[in-house]
Amino acid sequence: MRTTFIETLIDLAEKDERIFLLTPDMGYSVLEPFREKFPSRFLNTGIAEQNTIGVAAGLAKSGKIVYVYSIIPFVTMRCFEQVRLDLAYNNTQVRLVGIGAGMTYGPLGPTHHAYEDIAIMRAIPNMKIICPGDPIETKELVCQTYDMDGPLYIRLAKNGEPNIHKNSSDIKFGKAVELNNGNDLILVTTSNMLETGNIWVEEWKKEGVNVTLVSMHTIKPLDQKFIEKLISRKLPIITLEEHNVIGGLGSAVAEIIAESGCTIPFKRIGINDEFSHYVGNHTFQRKKFNLIKKPNLDTLFKKSIL
Amino acid sequence: MIYASQSSHIGAALSIVDILVVLYFHTMNIDSKNYSNILRDKFVLSKAHASSALYSTLAEKEIIPLEYLEKYYVDDGILPGHLDSTFIPGVEFSAGSLGHGLSAAVGMAIANLQLPHSGKIFTLVGDGECNEGSIWEGIMLASHLKLSNLTAIVDYNKIQSFGMTNDVINQEPIVDRWKSFGWDVFEVDGHDFLQLITAFNQPHSKPKVIIAHTVKGKGVSFMENKLEWHYKSPNQEQYDLAINEIDDQN
Numbered sequence: 001m002r003t004t005f006i007e008t009l010i011d012l013a014e015k016d017e018r019i020f021l022l023t024p025d026m027g028y029s030v031l032e033p034f035r036e037k038f039p040s041r042f043l044n045t046g047i048a049e050q051n052t053i054g055v056a057a058g059l060a061k062s063g064k065i066v067y068v069y070s071i072i073p074f075v076t077m078r079c080f081e082q083v084r085l086d087l088a089y090n091n092t093q094v095r096l097v098g099i100g101a102g103m104t105y106g107p108l109g110p111t112h113h114a115y116e117d118i119a120i121m122r123a124i125p126n127m128k129i130i131c132p133g134d135p136i137e138t139k140e141l142v143c144q145t146y147d148m149d150g151p152l153y154i155r156l157a158k159n160g161e162p163n164i165h166k167n168s169s170d171i172k173f174g175k176a177v178e179l180n181n182g183n184d185l186i187l188v189t190t191s192n193m194l195e196t197g198n199i200w201v202e203e204w205k206k207e208g209v210n211v212t213l214v215s216m217h218t219i220k221p222l223d224q225k226f227i228e229k230l231i232s233r234k235l236p237i238i239t240l241e242e243h244n245v246i247g248g249l250g251s252a253v254a255e256i257i258a259e260s261g262c263t264i265p266f267k268r269i270g271i272n273d274e275f276s277h278y279v280g281n282h283t284f285q286r287k288k289f290n291l292i293k294k295p296n297l298d299t300l301f302k303k304s305i306l
Numbered sequence: 307m308i309y310a311s312q313s314s315h316i317g318a319a320l321s322i323v324d325i326l327v328v329l330y331f332h333t334m335n336i337d338s339k340n341y342s343n344i345l346r347d348k349f350v351l352s353k354a355h356a357s358s359a360l361y362s363t364l365a366e367k368e369i370i371p372l373e374y375l376e377k378y379y380v381d382d383g384i385l386p387g388h389l390d391s392t393f394i395p396g397v398e399f400s401a402g403s404l405g406h407g408l409s410a411a412v413g414m415a416i417a418n419l420q421l422p423h424s425g426k427i428f429t430l431v432g433d434g435e436c437n438e439g440s441i442w443e444g445i446m447l448a449s450h451l452k453l454s455n456l457t458a459i460v461d462y463n464k465i466q467s468f469g470m471t472n473d474v475i476n477q478e479p480i481v482d483r484w485k486s487f488g489w490d491v492f493e494v495d496g497h498d499f500l501q502l503i504t505a506f507n508q509p510h511s512k513p514k515v516i517i518a519h520t521v522k523g524k525g526v527s528f529m530e531n532k533l534e535w536h537y538k539s540p541n542q543e544q545y546d547l548a549i550n551e552i553d554d555q556n
Contacts, residue, residue: 040420046450051409051443058413061399062421063344081403082440086410090391090400 001156002030002099004135008142009067013038016147020064024052026099027069049074053082053094060092065147071105072098072114072155076121087151088126095145095152101131101192102242103276103285104158110275114155118190119247121153122220129219130173131155131249133194134164137217140171148173157192164198164215176223182210184306185297186230189240190216190249193291197240200294209297209306216249227256236265236305242291245270265305269295307358309545311379313387317523317535319359321463322430324497325518326363332499333506335425338368341396347425348414350399352407353432353461354389360397361385369396405438407431408458412448415456415513430459434466437475442487448513449488456513457506458489461496463522465533480517489515496520525552 010033013019021034025047035042045052049070056066068075075096076083087094098117105112121129130145130152132138138156145152170177176188180201189197194215201211214230216223230237237257239250250268257266271289278288286292298304308316330336334347351360361378364370374394377384385394388402399410411429418424431441448456462480464471471477484491489512492505496518505516522536523529526548540548 043416045447046443048440048443048447050405050440051412051447054406054409054440054444055413055416055447057399058410058415059417060413061410062414062417064417082406082409085400085403086406090410 001138004138008139018065020066023069024049049079053079056094057086057092066094069097071100076117088124091150097154101157106282106285115244115271126150128152131191133215136165140168144173174218176226177215180213182212184210186212186237188214193240231260241270307378312539313379314537315355319356320524321520321522328502348398350407350411350429354401364396404435405440408444415453426455428457433462433471445487453513458515463520465522484515493517
């Protein structure tokens with residue numbers, strides 16, 4: 001995803017001189033091509049995230065479209081008040097590019113994990129959030145959002161994620177995408193869990209369970225109408241995210257279900273409000289948090305739902 | 307304004323009035339016609355709790371209508387206690403939490419270095435505000451990039467929110483500190499127009515800082531150098547006394 005991101009950004013920067021890229025000293029082996037092509041529009045602002053966000057706001061107030069690239073915790077949490085005030089309150093065209101969704105940086109530990117970022121970004125007025133699930137979504141959404149007003153948070157995984165979409169025509173900012181239609185269950189994924197969701201849906205299919213798979217790549221503004229349509233199908237809904245179940249996709253969907261007045265079986269799958277103290281790679285971490293194997297539906301819902 | 311709305315921070319506002327007068331009426335290329343021109347000089351008030359001083363200055367410059375001042379800090383008002391650039395002409399950056407404005411000014415200065423005939427960037431920070439780590443992050447980057455179009459002013463009134471500045475965290479040697487971070491440093495009496503003008507006029511190849519020795523509550527004897535006037539609003543009697551004192555000085 002990050003390779004796709006930087007290639008896309010270079011294409012955009014060739015067309016639009018306003019694009020500027022800042023990094024608080026991250027991006028080795030990723031950002032070099034941009035730096036070489038556009039040296040006057042690239043700046044390593046040093047390991048100083050608070051200042052970096054303020055500088056980005058000042059550049060944006062001067063007419064630039066500014067991307068700030070780092071690992072998720074450092075570009076969202078370390079500088080949260082700068083994000084809230086300098087970017088969102090000032091409503092500046094700054095795009096936070098966070099790498100390492102969930103436990104992507106597995107053995108580096110929770111300092112480099114990100115399970116809270118969607119929750120805190122969602123709560124900020126003016127902020128938009130995209131969480132691409134594969135390289136195709138990454139390219140499409142970065143292109144569609146680059147000159148939008150106000151700030152944007154782009155949650156990326158790292159590299160090597162496979163393409164799940166077959167083409168890009170259905171991918172629209174602010175609109176959920178249905179990748180598979182089934183009449184037994186609805187699985188809504190976001191960010192780097194799209195691949196897992198897709199695998200689960202294929203496995204369920206072999207067992208005779210037909211699942212609707214949704215990629216919710218835009219978390220804010222959330223595609224409320226689409227979720228209301230899902231609710232009206234009266235099928236059980238599961239959300240799947242590599243994020244705390246508090247405040248992320250699951251919470252956002254739960255809010256709409258609760259306000260709809262409909263009663264449907266609903267479960268959030270994600271990280272259950274704990275730090276990882278496990279040492280191991282991304283896949284190992286996911287195993288420990290039950291994010292690899294598809295759940296037993298009867299156990300998950302504590303009753304037979306099919 | 308502060309009397310009418312019974313708001314706080316009058317001491318912090320009075321300590322920067324003379325600096326704003328020099329900036330807006332002498333040093334900066336800014337007026338009621340060019341305040342949204344891309345080539346204008348820009349001023350970022352980082353210690354935004356002194357907003358009333360900036361609003362008054364903008365009104366005197368006819369960048370905002372004089373009537374706005376009656377809409378400060380009141381219900382259905384226009385001018386909030388801290389700065390909101392969304393709807394108020396001449397306010398370059400929304401601020402209020404300390405340690406934000408210098409970084410934004412650094413960003414503006416970087417942008418302007420790439421823009422031919424662009425204006426200069428000025429930012430005013432409080433002495434207590436320099437407790438914030440982000441200020442020093444900005445200071446380092448500005449000198450590293452040799453932002454010769456950037457001037458910071460430190461409002462060195464020596465009183466912060468809950469104590470004397472140098473009792474809370476000592477700022478001294480303040481001049482040497484900024485020098486050692488690579489800035490051109492000028493130390494002035496922040497209420498002396500001539501000293502301020504001279505310092506602003508000094509050419510510089512690096513970012514410039516003016517350490518302005520000021521008096522919190524300047525101009526009103528019973529407010530001067532008193533911590534409580536960070537918070538208090540004058541009552542009727544104090545208001546009359548203050549206005550008389552200021553009138554006498556003029």
